[in-house]
Amino acid sequence: MTASVPTPATVPAQAHATAALSLGDDALVLSHRLGEWAGHAPVLEEEVALANIALDLLGQARVLLSLVGDEDELAYLREERAFRNVQLVEQPNGDFAHTIARQLYFSVYQQLLYEQLAADAGSPFAPIAAKAVKEVAYHRDHAEHWTLRLGDGTPESHSRMQRALDALWRFTGELFEPVEGLSVDRDALRDGWLTTVTDAIRRATLTLPDGPQIGAWTAGAGRQGIHTEPFGRMLAEMQHLHRSHPGATW
Amino acid sequence: MTGTDWPLWEVFVRSRRGLSHTHAGSLHAPDAEMALRNARDLYTRRSEGVSIWVVPSTAVTASSPDEKDPFFEPAADKPYRHPTFYDIPEGVKHL
Secondary structure, three states: OOOOOOOOOOOOOHHHHHHHHHHHHHHHHHHHHHHOOOOOOOOHHHHHHHHHHHHHHHHHHHHHHHHHOOHHHHHHHOOHHHOOOOHHHHOOOOOHHHHHHHHHHHHHHHHHHHHHHHHOOOOOOHHHHHHHHHHHHHHHHHHHHHHHHHHOOOHHHHHHHHHHHHHHHOOOHHHHOOOOOOOOOHHHHHHHHHHHHHHHHHHOOOOOOOOOOOOOOOOOOHHHOOOOHHHHHHHHHHHHHHHHOOOOOO | OOHHHOOEEEEEEEOOOOOOOEEEEEEEOOOHHHHHHHHHHHHOOOOOOOEEEEEEHHHOOOOOHHHHHHHHHHHOOOHHHOOOOOOOOOOOOOO
């Protein structure tokens, strides 16, 4: 990028940069996790579906990170502690139920968040959110349909889906922590999220996890650059090529 | 248990309003709703369509290759059945 005259739309204030980084990293990291299914998904059709979702998220990440700086530098040359994504999106794919539970928790959050941002004409993220919200609505639809089928499927799929919902529950509280530079109605976000998620889980004959949504050590930690152990390994794989061959193109 | 346990579905995509649905291919899915979603991901992700139909492959009754001659041969030598004697006016599309 050349140093042209900065405009407010492309060079947001510091607070907005933090917000763009947070949302951009959420999308980038989840995109990479979903991309890991390529070649491993249970069926070909589902592999394409997950890859499509990953590509939607990658597109969002590119736009958001470009608001802050060079997208490639940000994605490939930052250290773990500089990433601002929530810990939920960095959690390993696990079995298919874990991936779907992660999708359900995150896509419901993302859709509600982007709806709010799109409706806020004063937000620098309004145009991005307005475009992304249609993509995210489909991600939520995909996650809900699978939650329903796994929960209301066989005893095996039911117990796996319940296990996945329980395991990821403690990462959901972080979604509602304040993010610098992002003015949203967090109460509405949390209420809307809980209503939608509860409804999907109930329709799938599953039980809403009852543990705390946040742990003493997880509270907002991802947004502050504190990440869980699997994230380091994911980052190593994601950044390895760019770091080994700087500037390589194809 | 593998994906081959899922039934096969035939996918028809309407590429534009005013055109009819055209067979695009087939896919596996556990039920009709998921078939519709899989079809969206497989056949319309480069904005090829505005409407999708999915039909269980088992619901399709097909003519047999063995019946090819009695089915199709008699049509070959009757040119008066073909509307080839009309000029198509200029500017008519989709004919």
